[in-house]
Amino acid sequence: MLLSQLSSLSSLVFGFPLESTDTTMIFKAWTNLRIGSGQNVPADDQASPSKAEQRRAQVRKAQIQHRQRKANYVKTLETDAERYREMIATTRREALAIHAENEAIKAQLLQHSLKLSLDQNLFLTEQMASTPSPRNDDHEAYNMLPLEDITMTLGYDDIMNAPCYYISSSPSPSQFGSSVNSLEGSAAPETCSAAPNPHLPEMTPQQIQQAINFILALEHICRDHSHPSLFSSSSEFPSTDEDCITGRESGHTLMATSLALRSAPSNVFQAARKTKLFPGSSISIRPPAPDSSDAVSWQASGLTLQSLYGLACSLHGKDDAEVTPVQVWFELVARYGVDAVLGAIDQMKREFIGVVKCPHYGAVLEREAFESIVGRVLGSASG
Structure with a gap:
């Protein structure tokens, strides 16, 4: 046209x-x-060969960079995987070596007819605690009184929201008064005339019961980690995997729960295992109510603040990274006093939920977490 x-x-x-x-x-x-x-010219006439080449060059550069980043990422993953495999292999070798060493020690003990039990260990601990020493030579006579014929119960702590052992009844104040008078009338030991121990102040029976129940509540995660064989000198060493899961080989000796379970019947251990959905589960099942016919209770003795203080003294010191529930009580009392600790005991139990762990050998808290919670609940200690 x-x-x-x-x-x-x-x-x-x-x-x-x-x-x-x-x-x-x-x-x-x-x-x-x-x-x-x-x-204005038609669109076909505007196409510039140089611009098309620039776009193609940019696409090629982006593709090259993407492939390079992908190759570097894959190389990093392969390096990490190799490092983790080496760490796992090293850990397995160390575990096998420790297991072989333990088996050799057990074989030597059995060869020499040395069958250690929890009762023997606790007897030595109590003997050490009752012997005058620079660490506990100022115990109060009031706290040396044994709580004879106390009733232990496997119940449910509504604050901790978990089953736990607790003292459901204790001697009457009159029994304590007569015992104190008999001690005062007799030749009092020299240790009673020393300065009061801040870890063992004078307390009423109700306060002692609250203190011990507080310790037992913090140890609730280990309620099913004990086995009757630990409390019998005639029991052989366990060897099956099931025994390891239920805690028969665990070192839970230096715990208040272990002191309470020394005279417990076998049904107590069975009931404790039933409070978990399965071994190692975090899902708790309520035990029978204390007033029901299936209630789990027994008579115990020897569970005193003095014996617990002996356990605390035999454990690691304040500079360690972990602290046990037994140590928690005595450290708090020494810092803040009985009245302040008992006044905030429920709040502290709530704060300690999920903080107490059991790394196979007993209930412990990380020192940093413990100090943080105590500072938040009770504030800084005076003096």
Whole structure:
């Protein structure tokens, strides 16, 4: 159409029509003039080979960078996997070596007819606690009184929201009074005339019961970690995997729960295992109510603040990274006093939920977490 118009225009201008070749040349020249002047041209004419090459170069560069990053990431993962495999292999070798060493020690003990039991260990601990020493030579006579014929019960702590052992009954104040008078009437030991021990202040029977129940509540995660064989000198060493799961090989000796379970019947241990959905489970099942016919209770003795203080003194010191529930009570009393601790005991139990762990050998708390909770609940200790 455009070419025919050019031909007609040439006839008017020049007086004769142009040839087709001449018309084509004129059209190309006119198109070049339009491009040079920046006028609108068709889209096909705007395509620039240089811009297309730039886009392709950018795409190639992005693809190369992506492949390089992917290769580096895969290499990092392979390096980490190899390092973890080496760590796992090293840990397994160490575990096998420790297991072999334990088996050798057990074999030597059995060869020499030395069958250690929890009662023997606790007897040595109590003997050590009752022997005058620089650490406990100022025990109060009031706290040396044994809580004879106390009733232990496997119940449920609503604050901790978990089953636990607790003292459900204790001697009457009159029994304590007569015992104190008999001690005062007899030849009092020299240790009673010394300065009062801040870890063992004078307390009423009800306060002692609260203190021991507080310790037992913190140890509730270990309620099913003991076995009757630990409390019998005639029991052989356990060896099955099930025994390990239920705690027959666990070192839970230095715990208040172990002192309470020394005279417990076998049904107590069975009932404790039933309070968990399965061994190692965090799901708790309520034990029978204390007033029901299936209530789990027994008579215990020897569970005193003095014996517990002996356990606390035999454990690691304040500079360690962990603290046991037994140590928790005596540290708190020494810092803040009995009244302040008992006044905040329920709040502290709530704060300690999930903080107490059992790394196989008994209930412990991380020292930093313990100090943080105590500072938040009780504040900084005066003096």
